[in-house]
Amino acid sequence: MDSVKMYIAFTKKAFMRSAAYRFDVWTRLVSNIIFLLMWMSIWYALYMDKDEASGISLTAMLTYVAVSQFLTAVNGAGTPLWELQEKVRTGDIALELMRPFDVPLRYLFADFGSVAFYMLTALVPLYVFLFFFVDLTLPTSWVTWMLFLVSGFLGFLIRYCIELIFGLFTFWLIETGGIEDIFYFSVSLLSGSVIPLWFFPEWLQTFAEYLPFQGIYFIPNAIFIEEITGNELVVSLGIQLFWVAVSYAILRFVWRKASNKVVVQGG
Amino acid sequence: MKKIIEYVRLYFRLVGAGVRAQMQYRFAFVMRIVGMVAAYTGTAVTMWVMLYQFEELGEWNFYELLFLFALAVLSWGFCIILFFHFRSLDTYIVNGTFDRFLVRPINPFFHFMAMKFDIGAAGQFIFSIFVFIWVSNALDIHWQLGKILFLFGAVIGGVLVQGGLLVFISAIAFWTTKSERFYWVVMYPARNLTNYPLAIYPKMVQWVTAFVIPFGFVNYFPAAVLLNKETPYFPSYIGYFTPLVGIVFFIVAYYVWMLGLSRYKSAGS
Numbered sequence: 001m002d003s004v005k006m007y008i009a010f011t012k013k014a015f016m017r018s019a020a021y022r023f024d025v026w027t028r029l030v031s032n033i034i035f036l037l038m039w040m041s042i043w044y045a046l047y048m049d050k051d052e053a054s055g056i057s058l059t060a061m062l063t064y065v066a067v068s069q070f071l072t073a074v075n076g077a078g079t080p081l082w083e084l085q086e087k088v089r090t091g092d093i094a095l096e097l098m099r100p101f102d103v104p105l106r107y108l109f110a111d112f113g114s115v116a117f118y119m120l121t122a123l124v125p126l127y128v129f130l131f132f133f134v135d136l137t138l139p140t141s142w143v144t145w146m147l148f149l150v151s152g153f154l155g156f157l158i159r160y161c162i163e164l165i166f167g168l169f170t171f172w173l174i175e176t177g178g179i180e181d182i183f184y185f186s187v188s189l190l191s192g193s194v195i196p197l198w199f200f201p202e203w204l205q206t207f208a209e210y211l212p213f214q215g216i217y218f219i220p221n222a223i224f225i226e227e228i229t230g231n232e233l234v235v236s237l238g239i240q241l242f243w244v245a246v247s248y249a250i251l252r253f254v255w256r257k258a259s260n261k262v263v264v265q266g267g
Numbered sequence: 268m269k270k271i272i273e274y275v276r277l278y279f280r281l282v283g284a285g286v287r288a289q290m291q292y293r294f295a296f297v298m299r300i301v302g303m304v305a306a307y308t309g310t311a312v313t314m315w316v317m318l319y320q321f322e323e324l325g326e327w328n329f330y331e332l333l334f335l336f337a338l339a340v341l342s343w344g345f346c347i348i349l350f351f352h353f354r355s356l357d358t359y360i361v362n363g364t365f366d367r368f369l370v371r372p373i374n375p376f377f378h379f380m381a382m383k384f385d386i387g388a389a390g391q392f393i394f395s396i397f398v399f400i401w402v403s404n405a406l407d408i409h410w411q412l413g414k415i416l417f418l419f420g421a422v423i424g425g426v427l428v429q430g431g432l433l434v435f436i437s438a439i440a441f442w443t444t445k446s447e448r449f450y451w452v453v454m455y456p457a458r459n460l461t462n463y464p465l466a467i468y469p470k471m472v473q474w475v476t477a478f479v480i481p482f483g484f485v486n487y488f489p490a491a492v493l494l495n496k497e498t499p500y501f502p503s504y505i506g507y508f509t510p511l512v513g514i515v516f517f518i519v520a521y522y523v524w525m526l527g528l529s530r531y532k533s534a535g536s
Binding site for chain 1 (some may be wrong): 302303305306308309310312313316317319320321323324325448449451452453455456457459460463466467468469472
């Protein structure tokens with residue numbers, strides 16, 4: 001119980017820290033708005049004079065993009081990966097390893113705090129405004145709302161684990177330049193963050209369905225616009241849970257290896 | 268004239284040292300180029316997937332879109348070499364290391380510009396030249412002298428527009444001691460925006476990218492001329508103004524930077 005309290009203290013601290021760096025929040029919001037504008041314009045132009053494509057209406061598609069940009073902002077609000085990599089590079093991570101908390105959990109709880117601040121002060125107002133003034137669709141029942149929130153949260157956990165696993169490879173590789181770019185590109189495409197999986201070529205769609213990335217954006221987005229319903233919904237949430245479990249297990253494994261290596265190298 | 272030749276010689280002397288330093292880390296250098304090429308290829312693949320079912324984006328097909336993108340990447344490559352480090356002027360000011368650019372008998376703007384020469388930009392050149400060859404084949408573009416000269420002018424204009432904006436952003440640091448942040452908030456998203464034909468955006472956005480922050484001249488207007496595409500709301504010959512717009516925009520940026528410099532006070536540590 002005490003340890004839960006300790007982690008929640010990290011959440012509170014991160015929340016307050018974000019409040020101190022409000023300029024950061026505003027600038028991040030500006031770039032989110034530009035990307036939102038960009039992707040909504042792109043999809044509007046792609047549909048041109050069609051009302052629907054592959055059974056998806058233009059309104060549903062624009063909603064998909066808006067929700068996706070919202071989740072992108074949420075996922076990007078935590079401690080950036082390079083900050084952790086920098087700690088590895090400079091050896092500061094050793095100090096954190098000596099302390100009586102679990103480093104991956106500590107950063108996860110801190111991220112909850114920064115995300116909460118960003119959502120309350122910037123994201124929620126912006127997107128309420130957007131849904132109010134632009135012709136987008138909202139879920140018709142509160143169950144969909146609840147399931148979307150659950151799914152979005154699971155997606156957040158999947159992204160957190162995968163990104164951290166990737167970041168931990170800096171323990172072994174000094175130079176991650178090229179690999180990093182390929183990693184981020186794969187995540188952005190295969191997660192369906194800007195193009196939903198149903199518009200992919202068939203082979204690519206099949207490929208993406210076997211990977212964890214679709215759980216980050218595609219599943220929550222599709223739940224929101226009620227493209228995933230009934231039985232499929234249960235299966236999708238199951239898939240997300242499965243990937244949370246798998247990526248968390250891998251994270252634990254890689255973390256143990258990595259921290260041993262720090263000890264062996266003497267920090 | 269003599270002074271210009273002197274400065275050109277000096278530029279290569281200064282950046283030559285930087286290049287030799289970068290070549291000491293050969294593995295990092297290669298990895299950076301691989302990363303650059305991979306990242307741009309990633310955007311190209313995303314464009315391909317996007318048009319797999321839809322075929323056209325605002326009447327631009329995949330190859331035309333790729334051409335538009337590669338033109339931006341090409342001039343961005345030169346921009347990285349010449350001006351990319353301007354965005355981090357704030358770090359120099361805050362750390363007090365900017366003062367060393369003021370105590371030498373050369374123009375501080377020039378000195379700051381010659382401080383860095385990022386050979387990692389080879390990634391941009393590899394990607395864009397490969398795409399140009401590929402797209403020219405696919406779209407059957409014949410590169411006569413006129414077109415080559417036009418492309419040359421477009422790249423110079425594009426470099427000056429983007430470089431000018433980087434100079435503007437760095438000048439903000441003289442007043443607010445912040446600049447890097449503005450790059451990531453304004454210029455990075457704006458660069459992404461112009462990877463797609465401006466015709467798809469609301470009229471307001473098109474107007475701003477033509478006359479306020481003239482990003483439209485980096486790739487959209489010149490590409491429209493080279494590919495014979497229509498530019499709604501704008502005359503089709505607007506692309507010919509690219510070099511002129513670049514020169515004017517850059518000169519304005521330069522004077523704003525010098526103005527900022529004149530009111531610069533050292534961090535005084």
